[in-house]
Amino acid sequence: MVKAVVLGAAGGIGQPLSLLLKASPLVDELALYDVVNSPGVAADLSHISSPAKVTGYLPKDDGLQNTLEGANVVVIPAGIPRKPGMTRDDLFKINAGIVRDLITGVAKYCPKAFILIISNPVNSTVPIAAEILKKHNVFDPSRLFGVTTLDVVRASTFVAEIVGEKDSRNIVVPVVGGHSGDTIVPLLSLTKPSVSIPADKHDGLVNRIQYGGDEVVKAKDGAGSATLSMAFAGYRFAESVIKAVRGEKGIVEPSYVYLPGVPGGDEIAKAVGVDFFAVPVELGPNGVAKATNPLGSINEDEKKLLEVAIKGLKTNIDKGVEFASAEPAKL
Ligand SMILES: NC(=O)c1ccc[n+]([C@@H]2O[C@H](COP(=O)([O-])OP(=O)(O)OC[C@H]3O[C@@H](n4cnc5c(N)ncnc54)[C@H](O)[C@@H]3O)[C@@H](O)[C@H]2O)c1
Ligand SMILES: O=C(O)C[C@H](O)C(=O)O
Secondary structure, eight states, X not given: OOEEEEETTTSTTHHHHHHHHXXXXXXXXXXXXXXXXXXXXXXXXXXXXXXXXXXXEOSTTTHHHHHHTXXXXXXXXXXXXXXXXOOGGGGHXXXXXXXXXXXXXHHHHXXXXXXXXXXXXXXXXXXXXXXHHHHTXXXXXXXXXEOOHHHHHHHHHXXXXXXXXXXXXXXXXXXXXXXXXXXXXXXXXXXXXXXXXXXXXXXXXXXXXXXXXXXXXXXXXXXXXXXXXXHHHHHHHHHHHHHHHTTOXXXXXXXEEEGGXXXXXXXXXXXXXXXXXXXXXXXXXXXXXXXXXXXXXXXXXXXXXXXXXXXXXXXXHHHHHHHHHHOOOOX
């Protein structure tokens, strides 16, 4: 029995992500929560002929509690998106409090659920979530994930375009670090199968992977950021978590996790000098089965990218931790 929840379900990501979850035969129950329109989205989806029973809640009448009770997987795309000229860090002011309050609900009503955080700035919202869960004595690092799948999806797509591979799913590029600009570190030298990127295209490709989000923000021209590609990526990650819980072996997805608390993560945390960091993670029935370390064989260019990323990450992580330590949750 799998109960999946989407918090922020009426939004640009929330709606298509809820559609994909409703269409999945792996989901038995789907609960949608938002401050607006979630009952409408739920009514619409409920006409689809697939197994999941769909419900939609608003904050009134204990909506968050009713949404979260019994949940196994909670996906969180709640919060405001960027407009042109903004960084993801500019979203902190509003989204930090939203994530804090929603995670407080998770801590109270479904503390064992797998938590998938999409809300930006992911580099800071995941540390906020960890701190709130710690405050409630329910933090299990193997169950808290910052969703960085879109960076990996973009890397596959952009590399495939350059090397002329028709199906970008055949190209796997490890992307490590965080989820914003130069904290995103694509390890092109470790692409599988190995690819040869023409020298004159290399730096542009790295930049496009790091700033792919800005490309969409600019194209949408004030109407938000990536939603459909994010719903695809968020669903891919949620599906992988659910498949691993159901016993499927060998599933590896990148994710931004609390390294010192997950198997295999301590050594990587020591090497990079930050506690929250995205690496390819092997998933199992209890979440992270093993964090894998791709950093041993990276080239000099990638080492330089990594140095820059770690600097930015430190600031973003500290900001999140400080916020969560200072602010009482509102529930
Ligand atoms: N991790 C990633 O790779 C990635 C990719 C794309 C977007 N994002 C982020 O995802 C977030 C959502 O983006 P979007 O385009 O869907 O935005 P959106 O504005 O279209 O949707 C956000 C939804 O959150 C809801 N919401 C606001 N406060 C809430 C609360 N307290 N409880 C429940 N719901 C609440 C809003 O009502 C809205 O429906 C943004 O922060 C964006 O930056 C992350
Ligand atoms: O760019 C954004 O603000 C949204 C998201 O993080 C993305 O990478 O598309």
